[in-house]
Amino acid sequence: MLLPEILLSELQGVKGFNETAFLAAHDQSAPVSVRLNPAKDIGLFAAKEKVAWCGNGVYLNERPVFTLDPSYHAGAYYVQEASSMFLAHMLGGILTGKEGLRVLDLCAAPGGKSTLIASLLDRESLLISNEVIRTRASILDENMTRWGHMNTWVTSNDPRDLGRLHGYFDIIIVDAPCSGSGLWRKDPRALDEWSEANVQMCGERQQRILTDVWPSLKQGGVLIYATCSYSPQEDEDVLDWLAGAYDVAPLSITLEEEWGIVAVSTAKGMTGYRFFPDKVRGEGFFIAAVQKNEEAEGLRPERFKTGHDKKIQQQAGYLLRDGDAVFIQTDKESYSALLRQHEPDLQILKRAVYMRKTGLKLGMPAAKEWLPEHEVALSIDASQALPFIDADREQALKFLKREEMGIAGLPKGWQIVKHKGLGLGWIKSLGNRSNNYLPKQWRIRMEIE
Ligand code: SAM
Numbered sequence: 318m319l320l321p322e323i324l325l326s327e328l329q330g331v332k333g334f335n336e337t338a339f340l341a342a343h344d345q346s347a348p349v350s351v352r353l354n355p356a357k358d359i360g361l362f363a364a365k366e367k368v369a370w371c372g373n374g375v376y377l378n379e380r381p382v383f384t385l386d387p388s389y390h391a392g393a394y395y396v397q398e399a400s401s402m403f404l405a406h407m408l409g410g411i412l413t414g415k416e417g418l419r420v421l422d423l424c425a426a427p428g429g430k431s432t433l434i435a436s437l438l439d440r441e442s443l444l445i446s447n448e449v450i451r452t453r454a455s456i457l458d459e460n461m462t463r464w465g466h467m468n469t470w471v472t473s474n475d476p477r478d479l480g481r482l483h484g485y486f487d488i489i490i491v492d493a494p495c496s497g498s499g500l501w502r503k504d505p506r507a508l509d510e511w512s513e514a515n516v517q518m519c520g521e522r523q524q525r526i527l528t529d530v531w532p533s534l535k536q537g538g539v540l541i542y543a544t545c546s547y548s549p550q551e552d553e554d555v556l557d558w559l560a561g562a563y564d565v566a567p568l569s570i571t572l573e574e575e576w577g578i579v580a581v582s583t584a585k586g587m588t589g590y591r592f593f594p595d596k597v598r599g600e601g602f603f604i605a606a607v608q609k610n611e612e613a614e615g616l617r618p619e620r621f622k623t624g625h626d627k628k629i630q631q632q633a634g635y636l637l638r639d640g641d642a643v644f645i646q647t648d649k650e651s652y653s654a655l656l657r658q659h660e661p662d663l664q665i666l667k668r669a670v671y672m673r674k675t676g677l678k679l680g681m682p683a684a685k686e687w688l689p690e691h692e693v694a695l696s697i698d699a700s701q702a703l704p705f706i707d708a709d710r711e712q713a714l715k716f717l718k719r720e721e722m723g724i725a726g727l728p729k730g731w732q733i734v735k736h737k738g739l740g741l742g743w744i745k746s747l748g749n750r751s752n753n754y755l756p757k758q759w760r761i762r763m764e765i766e
Contacts, residue, residue: 318343318505323513324498328547331591333579338595347502348598349377350399354464355436356697357393359737368598369576371402373436376598384763387713391739392463392695397429398503400592400599403578404430404490404541407570407606408437411488411539417441418487419662423476423530426453428460430492430543435466443659444469445486445666447479458674459759465697467642468656471674472666476529481669483532484613490541491530493523493555499545499601502594520550524558531563536613539568543604552591552603553583559607560585568606618661625660626652633679636693638700644679651678651690654698686731691756694733694740705733705740716741717761719753727751 320343328334353361353373368374376399383389383396412418416439422431426448434444446461446469448454454473461469472479496516497507527542534540542559544551559565560583567588572578577596581589592602624645629652633644642654645663655663655676663675677698680690693699712722713736722734727746734741743754 318501318508320501320508321511324511324547327549331547331549332581333591333593333596335593335595339593342593342595343502345502347594347600348399349380350374350397350402350599351377351394352397352402352433353394354392354432356465357391357739359388359393359739361388361393368399368402369573370406370578371399371433373405374399374402384761385714385765387708387710387717387736387741388739390463390717390761391736391741392465393737393739395429395432395460395464397433398500398600400499400597400602401429401543401545402433402599403590403592403602403604404433404543405437407541407604408434408488410570411568411606412437415487417658418443419485420444420488420490421479421486421530421533422446422490422492423479423526424448424492424494425471426450426457428457428464430490431457431461431469432464434490435461435464435469438468440468440656441658442468443662445472446470447472447474447670449473449475454673455758461674462692463695465695467654467677467696467698468659470666470672470676472670473673474670476526478670480529480532482616482665484535484615485533485665486538487535488539488541489530489534490543491523491526492543493519493526493551495519495523495544495546495551496548497545498547499592499603502600516546516548516550519546520548520555523551523555527555527559528562532613534609534613535615536609536611538609538613539606540565540609541604541606543602545600545602547601547603553581553587553589556587556589556605556607557583557585560587564610565607566610568608570606616665618664621661621664623660629682632682633687636679636687636689636700636703638698642676642698647672647675647678651681653678689731689743691742691754691759694742696740699733699740703733704728704730705735706744708734708736708741710736713741714761714765716744716753716755717759718765719755719757719760721750721753
C-alpha cells in the first residue's frame with residue numbers, strides 16, 4: 318500500500334512511529350474482531366483469543382459472512398475493530414464506583430462505542446447516543462435496539478443543540494469525524510480521499526464540535542476524545558487547543574506494556590494514547606480523556622406531571638420482566654417503557670433535542686389485543702414468559718428475509734422468533750400460516766444459498 322509522503326514525514330516526530338514497521342503493517346490484512354454482548358451471553362466464540370484491553374472482545378481467524386448469522390441479528394455481538402475497544406479499559410477506570418451517570422456519545426453512528434458503553438453502565442445510568450446525520454441515525458437506532466438496553470436512548474441533533482443542556486452530562490464521548498487514515502487497511506479506498514486540506518478541515522471541525530458540546534459537561538465531568546486519524550493536527554493539537562480554550566486536567570490510564578499502546582504527552586501537558594498497527598493487534602486509533610475543572614451549573618427538571626399511563630401499564634405490563642418502568646406515549650403510534658427515575662431526564666432532554674428513541678418501544682393497544690413493537694423481541698428487559706418459537710438457523714434466516722418459515726402446527730397468536738434463546742422479532746400465527754412482523758428495513762436482502 319502506497320501511503321502519502323506528507324503524512325509519513327509528519328509522523329517522524331511522533332513518539333512510537335517506526336516508518337518501516339508501519340509500512341510493513343499496511344501490507345498485511347486487518348485482524349477481524351467482535352465484541353460480545355454480556356447481556357445476551359450464549360457462549361459464542363468462547364475458545365477465541367481475547368482482545369487484551371477488552372474482556373468482551375475476541376479475535377476471529379477469518380471474516381465470516383455476519384449477515385448470515387442469526388445471532389448477529391439478535392445482538393449477541395457487534396463487529397468492531399480491536400483498537401476502538403480500548404474505550405472499555407478507559408471507561409473501566411473512570412466508572413469505578415459510580416452509578417446513575419448521564420453519558421453522551423455525541424458522534425455515535427453506527428454504534429460501536431455506544432454498544433460498548435451500554436454494556437458497562439449500570440441500569441440507573443442513562444446513555445444518550447446521538448448522530449447528527451439522519452440516515453446514519455437510523456442505523457444507530459437499529460444497532461442500539463439489537464443491543465437491547467432500555468437505558469440507551471437515541472437522539473439526532475447537531476452538537477450545538479446538545480450544548481444547550483448546561484452541566485447535564487457526567488461523561489461525554491466525542492468519537493470525532495476525521496480524515497480516517499487509521500482505517501486504510503480496512504478501507505483502502507479512503508486513501509484516495511486523504512489530503513492535507515482535508516486533515517486541516519477535520520481539525521477545525523473537531524474544535525467546533527468540542528466548543529459546541531462543552532457547556533453540557535458537568536464540572537468534574539470527563540470528556541473522552543477519539544479519532545481514527547494518525548495526524549497530530551486531529552489528535553495532540555486538538556487536545557492542546559482544548560487545554561488552551563478551557564480549564565481541563567489530563568486523565569492518565571494504566572497500560573500493560575505488552576499491549577503495544579503508546580502514551581504520548583502533548584505540549585500543554587495533556588495525555589493521549591496512540592495505536593499503531595505495527596505495535597497493536599488493531600487499527601490506527603487515538604484516544605484521550607480530560608476532566609473539566611470549570612464551574613458548570615447543572616440543569617434541574619422543572620416540575621412536571623408524570624406521563625405514566627396506568628391503563629397502558631395494565632395492558633402492556635406483561636411484556637416486561639421487571640415492574641420498575643413508567644409507560645408513556647412517545648409518539649402517535651406507540652407507547653414506550655422507561656425506568657421511573659429517567660422520566661425527569663426526558664423532560665430535560667426533549668426541551669433541547671429531537672428524541673428518536675426513548676426507552677423501549679412497546680407498541681399500541683388495538684381493539685382486542687396489544688400490538689407489540691419489534692423492539693420488545695430484542696430487549697433484555699422483555700419478559701421471559703412471552704410465547705416464543707425456537708427457530709433453527711435456516712428457519713431464522715427465512716424469518717429475517719421476511720419469508721414464510723414453514724413451521725407447522727404453531728399455536729395461534731403473537732410469538733417471538735428466537736434463535737439459540739435470543740429474540741429476533743415477532744410473528745403472528747394464524748394457525749395454518751403466520752404473518753411476519755420484522756420491519757421491512759431490517760430485512761436481509763442478500764441471496765441465501
Ligand atoms: N462512534 C462511532 C462508532 O464507534 O461506531 C463512529 C463515529 S464516526 C468516527 C463519526 C461520526 O460523526 C459519524 O457518524 C458522522 O456522521 C458524525 N458526524 C459528521 N459530522 C459531524 C458533525 N459536524 N458533528 C457531529 N457529528 C458529526
